[in-house]
Amino acid sequence: MKKFIFAYLSIAFLAACQVIPEDKRTIAIDQKTGEATVLLTEFTGVGCVNCPNAAQEAEKLKQTLGNQLVVVAMHPASNPFTKAVEEYDYTAPAADEYYRYFQGTPSTPFPTGVINFMKIDDSYFQDYTAWGNNILKQLNQKSEASLDMDVNLQNRKLTIETKVQSEREYSLLLWLVESNINGAQMMPDGSLNTDYIHNHVFREALNGVWGEKIQANGFATGEYDMSNKYDLNNCAIVGVLLDDDKQVVAVNEISFPDQQTKFLFSINGIGDITNDTVIEVSNVQINPLTKRPEIELHGMLAYEGTLKINIDRDNSDSDDQFCCGDKCTSTNWEKHQEMSFSINGISSWFTHVAFDQPAEYTIRYTLNADSEKPVSLTIKYIYK
């Protein structure tokens, strides 16, 4: 009896190990995708050392699947991995609401992701190694609906028009996401990378966390004011259709850049300068050291490329300095001066003028951007 038991146990264990040779570790698979679209909601945080690996996986999927896959990265404040590092904080209140809905807790390990707002194996959260397979499975599903969006941006006021092809009523969610954000991220080797580029970062749920109802084959229009916090050159709108079980039926994404003003010139306290603007200055402060009246104007520029600035003065008895970013130029007392600055995205500018003699002063700054209409700012001051 004893010998039988020993023999049986020995034989049972002999076959229970499998070693995969190095040249046999992958298997080709033939996966045809349908026409469905998939939303990958990635939960990530600046303090999460493995999250760059997940972001890389999402990027590979995006490159492979193109417009059929929309990736959105959410940073929920209730998970400690999203705690701000230095000044870099990408959390959003709505991201936390979605996170709690998916039963996320402070102890949920990151990185993780939710595919089409669905539970797989009784959990919303999927490890990033499982994203590929689960997304491909979803792409094979029959598509119940689709949506198209058109966006228009004027002076930071966004208009979104959405048209849905469907046989039923759904909920429409409109999200603002921002990419190409240069910030901080903990890396897999434990170091802090302060030049990390964050993409597809969820910023706002424009029409509410759970959106608005849209009729079958319906149409929706909304207008939204865009915060100055976001670089609209790098923003996109994600439209999501949810069924009554809050599962994603269709998703689409549209970027801003074609709709957005390429050249934006604004003055603090006044706003955007889109046409020739004249400012008549009065009540100018006297500098106690120089005993001269002096003025300063500050503003922002949004442009990619070389910006030429011409300064024309009717009266040369003024000395002024024009700065763009960290580059400044002083005048040479000529009535006409030309300068150029290289602008890469958003840049601050300011001009400082000191007046020597009582007189009437007119100083015109003309900004020339390629393929854009020149815009001028004229300062008029009567020094009595």
Add this chain to the structure above:
Amino acid sequence: MKKCIIVILLCFCALTSFADVSLNGGIQHDGLFGFNDQALNANYDFPYLSNTYLNLGMQSTYVAAGLRLELMPKPLQGYETSFAGAGVGNLFVQANYKWLRLTLGDVYAQYGSGFVLRLYEDRALGIDNSLRGAKLELTPFRGINIEAIGGKQRVYWNCYDNTSWNLDYTQGAVVGGNMELQIDQWSNTMQENNIGLLLGASYVSRYQPMDTIIASYSPLTMYNLPVWTAAADVRAKLRIQDFSLLVEYARKANDPSVENQISYNDGEALLLSGAWSRKGLSIVAQIKRSENMSFRSDRMARGNAAMINYLPAFTTTHTYALAALYPYATQTLGEWAWQGEVRYTAKKNTPFGGKYGTTLNLNFAHVRGLGKGWFGVSEQPYYTDVHLELHKRCSQNWWINAMYMYQTYNQTVVEGHGDLIRANIFVADVKYKVSDNVSMRAEAQYLFSRQAEGQWVFGLYELALWQKLTFTLSDMFNIGGENYWQAGATYQTAGHRLQVSYVRQRAGYNCTGGVCRYVPAQKGFSLNYTYNF
């Protein structure tokens, strides 16, 4: 389901009518009436959260049986989502006859240090990784122990679609075997000279069907995953009078998983432990190297789910609040760990020992990552703990425990974010026995650090009356930050223990032996009840 539970309970009651049958059991209930607190980030979707366990056991000469009912539809926070559920968490029947013992049902086991198999229950961590199957234990001859085990591993409730009696199991199975030879049992010479030698060997294999994990998208390929993964362990424990030495080595074949980022590398662990003790003095020194030794019954599992084995932390599990503020969790991808301890007890009526004796304990633990080559050590420290403890009874009524601890804690490695924290911790714990029925205890602790949350102060006062009733008041204060305080009362008598307290507690980690659970911040009234019979 409910009918089955009733039948089982009736069977238990019937069996107790036999003369040689004894019944044992216990109940444990941990609950919290939570209050939302935005400053603390404490949020509750349900007013009362609780975990309840009811154990019943029956023991007789040849047969034993047991069951555990679990009720946690809205469990305490900090556990995995699938932890919520209710039903029979454990059920077994055991028969033993002469040299054979067979257990059917939910079984637990540990082979050696646990490098290849450790099946256990730890309620504080939310761990119950039992196998539902069978365990066969044989002691055919003196000094020989053989064990075989097999089954499907439990993973909380409704984690997958493989539910049975509300429990859920991984898709595959775990089988294992262990043999230990107590050589000294066969040698009178060894026994006469107080020499012991134990040789052990274990083998565990996991079966899991293939998962589809994409390896590349262009061309589209998936990983060819091993459906059978095995691990083996050999060990030798030598004892010569006051000295003992343990050498243990374990190896695991390719086990690509989400935890090791689909690595096909083998895993291994080596442990060397030496101890010497004589009355009044003991010395322990240990070293461990482990690499890629996490072993789960589900290659897609994370956190504390589906663990087959156990990797000891080689660090002290502290009970003092500030010493336990930054607890270490074993890094399964790989680490070097060293630990040493010297414990000296000065005799009574000596200058250092005083009238009642004094114990001094010096402990050192250090953990680092792996470097290049097998012997390579990373420059990056993971954890250091050097502490000196003094235990002294000063008089008939006064006791004192004092401790100084220096700690470094790599928060990025352990928690995935944060600083390299360096802390100096001072603890004084004084107990005064007023009379046979009244005693008091007070603790004062201070933690100094320039990283993370900076300095902390902790105070506790405890009053115990009639050996049944205890009142406790404590406060943990982060200088320049939040205040976390607790007040409660505990009553215990005849096997019953009831504790009611008001808590305002920071978020943190609850760790035992290197396995940790994140506990979110808490605020509210907690209720804890246990009864054992």
